[in-house]
Structure formats: C-alpha cells, structure tokens
Amino acid sequence: MTVRRFLRDNGLGLAFGTAFLLAVIGQAFAGHAEFNNQLTADGLQPVSIGDYIASSDFGVDVMENWQSEYLQFFLYVFLTVWLVQRGSPESKSVDKIGVESDKDQRVGPHARPDSPRWAAAGGMRLKVYASSLGQVMGAIFVLSWLAQSITGVSAYNEEQLRQLQPPISWPDYIVSADFWSRTLQNWQSEFLAIASMAILSIYLRQRGSPESKPVGAPHHATGVEG
Amino acid sequence: MPWRWQWGAAAATGAALVLTTGCGAVEERRTAAMAAALDFERALGVRDGGAVCQALAPETREEVAQSAKKSCAQGILDEEVPSADAVPEDVQSVDVAGRQARVVFPADTLFLSQFPGGWKVVAAGCTPRPQRPYRCTLKGG
Numbered sequence: 001m002t003v004r005r006f007l008r009d010n011g012l013g014l015a016f017g018t019a020f021l022l023a024v025i026g027q028a029f030a031g032h033a034e035f036n037n038q039l040t041a042d043g044l045q046p047v048s049i050g051d052y053i054a055s056s057d058f059g060v061d062v063m064e065n066w067q068s069e070y071l072q073f074f075l076y077v078f079l080t081v082w083l084v085q086r087g088s089p090e091s092k093s094v095d096k097i098g099v100e101s102d103k104d105q106r107v108g109p110h111a112r113p114d115s116p117r118w119a120a121a122g123g124m125r126l127k128v129y130a131s132s133l134g135q136v137m138g139a140i141f142v143l144s145w146l147a148q149s150i151t152g153v154s155a156y157n158e159e160q161l162r163q164l165q166p167p168i169s170w171p172d173y174i175v176s177a178d179f180w181s182r183t184l185q186n187w188q189s190e191f192l193a194i195a196s197m198a199i200l201s202i203y204l205r206q207r208g209s210p211e212s213k214p215v216g217a218p219h220h221a222t223g224v225e226g
Numbered sequence: 227m228p229w230r231w232q233w234g235a236a237a238a239t240g241a242a243l244v245l246t247t248g249c250g251a252v253e254e255r256r257t258a259a260m261a262a263a264l265d266f267e268r269a270l271g272v273r274d275g276g277a278v279c280q281a282l283a284p285e286t287r288e289e290v291a292q293s294a295k296k297s298c299a300q301g302i303l304d305e306e307v308p309s310a311d312a313v314p315e316d317v318q319s320v321d322v323a324g325r326q327a328r329v330v331f332p333a334d335t336l337f338l339s340q341f342p343g344g345w346k347v348v349a350a351g352c353t354p355r356p357q358r359p360y361r362c363t364l365k366g367g
Contacts (some may be wrong), residue, residue: 014326043285043366044348045341047325157323163361164337167321167328210274 017047024062028053042162049165058195059151060182063144068186076194077134086222087202087214105130133140133181145183149174252322255340258302259327260320268312275299283339283346293351306362307351310334325365335360 007014028049035057036046052058055197081099085091094106103110107130111120118129128135149170156178173179197211200217204213213224227271235318262281269277279287279335280297294301318330325340335352337360338345351363 035246043283045325057324099251114252153322157321158326161321161323161326161328161337162339164362164365166354167323 025129027061028058031058038162044162056151056154060148060155063148064186067141067145067148068183068190070137070144070209071187072190072194076181077137081170084222085198085202088198089201089211089220089224096223099130101131110174142209148182149179152179161169241353245360246331254255255327256320257324257343258323259338260314260317260329262315262347263320263331264312264314265355266336266347266350267310267331267334269360270307270309271312273303278302281347282364283341283348286346286364288364290364302364305364307349318364337365 009196031048032052035052035055039046047055060113078093083091083095084094084097086094102108106115107119107126116129118125121129132226135144153168153170153173156176157171160167166178201212204212205215205217207215213221217224232332266281269281276299278301279290282298282302284291290301290305291298293306308335316331319328319330320330321328327338327345329336329338334350335354336347337349339348340346347364349360349362349365352360352365353362356358361363
C-alpha cells in the first residue's frame with residue numbers, strides 16, 4: 001500500500017489523532033503557564049513543564065474531559081438501540097427499535113463468510129461481541145472517571161494545602177462540590193451536543209457528510225445517511 | 227501466548243510499574259516533608275534563629291524580617307511560635323499532595339512546600355478554624 005493511499009484511507013483517524021496530540025500539547029503549555037502564575041502569586045516555587053505534565057492538576061483537567069466524551073459515546077451507542085428521533089440521520093427508523101433480529105444483524109446462523117468470527121460463534125462470545133463497542137466505551141468512561149476522582153482529590157488537596165486548609169479523603173472528595181462541578185460542567189455540554197445534533201440534522205444538511213441526510217432527502221426520512 | 231495477550235500483559239506490567247513508582251514517590255515525599263518539619267522544630271527548640279530561618283520558605287522568611295524590622299534570624303525568636311518535640315514519634319500525621327504538605331504535631335501544625343533546596347516551612351504555629359484556613363502565627367505574604 002502506498003503512503004498516499006494509506007493517508008487517504010485513514011484520513012479521519014489520522015487527522016483527529018494529530019489534532020488530539022496538538023491540542024493536548026497546547027493544553028499542557030497553557031495549563032503550565034496558568035499553574036505557575038498561581039504558584040508565583042502564592043510565593044511558591046514554579047514547576048517545570050515535565051513536572052506539570054506529571055502533576056495531578058494536569059491529570060484531572062485531561063481526565064474530566066475524557067470521561068465525559070466516552071460517556072457521551074457510551075450512552076449514544078446504547079441508547080440509540082432503544083430511543084429514536086424521527087427524521088434524524090443519527091437515528092434508525094422507528095420500526096427498528098430494539099436489538100433487531102438475528103437475520104438483520106447477521107449473527108449466528110445468519111452470519112456471512114466475511115462476518116467477524118465471533119458474530120458466527122453464538123453463545124457467550126456472541127453476547128460479548130454484540131455489545132463490545134458500548135462495553136469498551138463504557139469501560140473507558142468508568143476508568144477515566146475514576147482517574148478523574150484520583151487526580152482530582154490530589155489536585156484539590158494541593159490547592160487546599162496552598163491555602164492553609166486541611167486536605168480531604170477520596171470518599172469525601174467524590175461527594176464534594178469540586179468533583180461534581182467538574183463532572184457536570186462536562187456532561188451538560190455533551191448532552192446538549194447530542195440533542196442538538198439529533199434534532200438539527202432533521203432539518204439541516206451537509207452535502208457529502210455521512211452525518212447528514214442527502215441534501216434532497218425529506219425532513220421526515222429517518223435513518224438515511226448521505 | 228497470542229500477541230493480544232502479550233500486549234495486555236505488557237500494559238498491565240506498565241500500569242503496575244506506574245502505580246508502584248507513584249506510591250514510592252509519595253512515600254519519599256512524605257518522609258522528606260516530615261524530616262524538614264522535624265529540622266524546623268528542632269531548630270526552634272534550641273532557639274537557633276539561623277537554622278529556623280533556613281527551614282523557612284523564602285516569602286515566609288522575608289515576612290519575618292519585614293515585620294520584625296531586623297534580620298530573620300533575630301526576628302524569628304521574638305515570634306510566638308509553639309515548638310513541638312522534634313521526634314518522629316511525636317508526628318501525628320503527614321499529608322502530602324503534589325508539592326505541598328501538612329505536618330501535624332500535638333503542639334503545632336506546619337504547612338510546607340517543595341523548593342529547589344528541599345521542603346521548606348511556608349506556615350507554622352497554625353491552628354484549625356472550621357470552614358476557614360488555619361490561623362498561623364508565621365506565614366508568608
């Protein structure tokens with residue numbers, strides 16, 4: 001495979017992977033400058049960029065965003081099995097609510113020669129594989145939310161100590177205002193983004209995008225991607 | 227072993243290594259912060275103003291000198307900072323978060339921060355107040 005062909009065939013993953021790296025590097029530099037501003041104002045020693053990247057302050061800022069993104073996709077993957085939005089290309093058609101038939105899903109005896117092996121397997125392997133996308137998204141959400149709570153309590157306690165206040169334990173932190181403020185401020189934006197995408201895509205179009213219906217598709221057409 | 231399992235094993239080993247290293251680093255910082263607090267209390271106990279100031283963070287040292295209108299080493303001995311027994315057995319608790327620490331003795335509570343020369347005392351003679359920062363006899367700023 002030529003390099004050009006590889007780049008063309010993987011453009012979406014590569015572009016977003018690169019954008020992610022650039023954004024996280026930018027976040028590290030901006031966060032480092034902000035963190036050192038606070039330390040300097042408190043008469044404390046500024047830290048190096050390396051120390052900042054290894055700090056809980058950077059960790060919690062990264063993790064709180066990761067958990068909400070993976071929650072968004074986890075819920076989206078799971079809830080769109082059961083919830084539909086008439087007229088939206090983000091939704092399947094109203095008559096397909098639920099996990100659908102084995103025939104429609106090409107599993108067990110309906111698997112084709114090019115189907116993944118576990119789709120034809122049946123039993124526990126099929127059960128696991130049939131919800132593997134949601135499970136992995138859900139697992140990454142839980143792990144990154146846990147990581148948010150662990151880095152969060154450390155970052156919170158570091159600030160408490162800087163302000164001559166007592167540190168708190170992890171169980172106290174996960175019911176604290178700081179933890180839930182960080183969590184919910186991310187969740188609200190994810191939920192709004194999903195709701196607006198589901199509804200706006202009923203009436204608006206983006207020519208050539210698989211996230212949109214074809215430009216000439218009627219508003220009532222559901223589950224049609226352009 | 228299938229390659230997927232090898233990756234899994236490598237990832238698990240990596241995670242275990244990070245966790246162990248992280249915990250080891252926290253323990254090291256706790257020990258270092260406690261040692262700095264003991265040095266401070268020891269110097270205070272024998273009324274060695276120079277050593278007490280050496281254990282202070284730069285801004286706290288400056289504050290002592292400014293408020294006493296003399297050198298830190300002379301001014302610090304006029305401050306009413308309670309001194310605790312400088313023995314590890316007398317330390318009630320050590321909390322470390324990042325580069326900040328709190329060391330609690332029965333007679334005193336210290337707040338420390340990490341500087342290039344090691345842990346330094348940012349505030350001393352601190353007593354807790356509910357829902358508010360500790361009230362400290364000695365602090366910077």
